[in-house]
Amino acid sequence: MDKMFQKTAEGHGRWGGIVGDAVLGANDGIITTFAVVAGVTGANLSPAVVLIIGFANIIADGISMAFGNYLGTKSEKDFVISERKREEWEIDNKPEEEIAEIREIYSNKGFEGEDLERAVHVITSDKKRWVDAMMYDELGLSSEESFKPLRSALVTLIAFAIFGILPLLAYIPVFSVENKFLTASALTGMAIFVVGALSGLAIKKNPVISGIEMLAVGIISASAAYMAGSFISGLVK
Numbered sequence: 001m002d003k004m005f006q007k008t009a010e011g012h013g014r015w016g017g018i019v020g021d022a023v024l025g026a027n028d029g030i031i032t033t034f035a036v037v038a039g040v041t042g043a044n045l046s047p048a049v050v051l052i053i054g055f056a057n058i059i060a061d062g063i064s065m066a067f068g069n070y071l072g073t074k075s076e077k078d079f080v081i082s083e084r085k086r087e088e089w090e091i092d093n094k095p096e097e098e099i100a101e102i103r104e105i106y107s108n109k110g111f112e113g114e115d116l117e118r119a120v121h122v123i124t125s126d127k128k129r130w131v132d133a134m135m136y137d138e139l140g141l142s143s144e145e146s147f148k149p150l151r152s153a154l155v156t157l158i159a160f161a162i163f164g165i166l167p168l169l170a171y172i173p174v175f176s177v178e179n180k181f182l183t184a185s186a187l188t189g190m191a192i193f194v195v196g197a198l199s200g201l202a203i204k205k206n207p208v209i210s211g212i213e214m215l216a217v218g219i220i221s222a223s224a225a226y227m228a229g230s231f232i233s234g235l236v237k
Contacts (some may be wrong), residue, residue: 009167012210014203016170017147017148017151017152017212018151018155019021019123019198019202020192020202021069021151021155021156022153022155022156022159023159023195023198023199023202024065024159025062025065025066025069025155025157025158025159025160026158026160026161026162026163026195027161027163027192027195027196027214028061028194029159029161029162029163029164029166029198029220030059030163030166030188030191030195030218031192031217031221031222032057032061032164032221033054033057033164033166034166034167034184034185034188034218034222035060035168035221035222035224035225036050036053036054036057036225037050037054037093037171037181037184037188037222038181038223038225038226039104039225039226039229040053040054040224040225040229041181041229042225042226042227042228042229042230042233043229043230043232043233044230044233045233045237047171047180048066050168050171050180051168051171051172053072054164054168054171055168055175056165058160058161058164058165059112060237061160061164062156062157062160062164062229063157065126065156065160066153066154066156066157066160067155068150068152069149069152069153069156070149070150070153071149072188073145073148073149073152073196075145075149076147076150077149080135080141080142080143080144080147081101081144083135083139083141084135084144087125087131087134087135087139089132091127091130091131093133095124098124098130098134099120100125101118101123101134101138102130102133102134103119103120104121105133105137105138106123106161116170121217122232123178128150149227163191163195166187166188166191167182167188169182169184169187170184171174171182171184172186185222187216188218189215190221191221192211192214192217192218193212193214193215193217194211194213195211195214196210196211196212196213196215197210197211199214
């Protein structure tokens with residue numbers, strides 16, 4: 001039983017968490033940076049301005065997202081820890097009620113008769129195993145060990161920075177690109193679709209549909225930014 005919960009925590013916490021954080025950072029990084037590029041292009045400003053505002057966005061928004069993810073993950077972890085302490089107190093102070101809950105949980109899973117009583121005995125004979133069962137089966141919570149606030153923050157920041165740079169590549173002087181915005185749009189579109197497809201695979205959704213959905217979000221965001229830049233530019237000239 002201990003190994004079962006450990007495997008669950010490791011499987012969903014380590015890889016599921018990393019994939020989720022990476023997709024979150026990559027998606028936000030590329031869409032927000034390209035929105036900046038589109039807005040500046042709509043305002044008909046120079047490529048230098050695109051680079052300045054684009055990299056400023058990567059630094060500021062990337063750090064903000066990383067801190068936000070850190071605090072959010074830490075809050076989840078703190079909540080799980082508090083619930084574990086509550087379950088431990090209830091086992092120490094109200095063991096009969098907790099045994100009855102375990103019996104009900106495993107009865108609902110299909111255990112009957114001697115098999116049910118054997119399962120209840122095995123689980124309640126070890127406090128950690130007992131608490132793990134209550135956390136997972138009663139509350140639907142993973143182990144607190146599956147929450148890694150610092151890791152979540154770093155993965156989000158790195159993914160944000162890597163994918164956020166893509167829309168800016170065409171504007172870097174070392175690359176001789178004639179139609180910079182068109183090139184940036186193509187790079188961004190492909191990257192957004194890939195991120196969306198990977199997100200779909202992670203949640204067992206059709207990757208093509210997921211990629212198209214995310215691409216649509218990117219197009220809408222960039223179009224709105226482009227029109228806003230063009231409109232505001234017209235007002236201030």
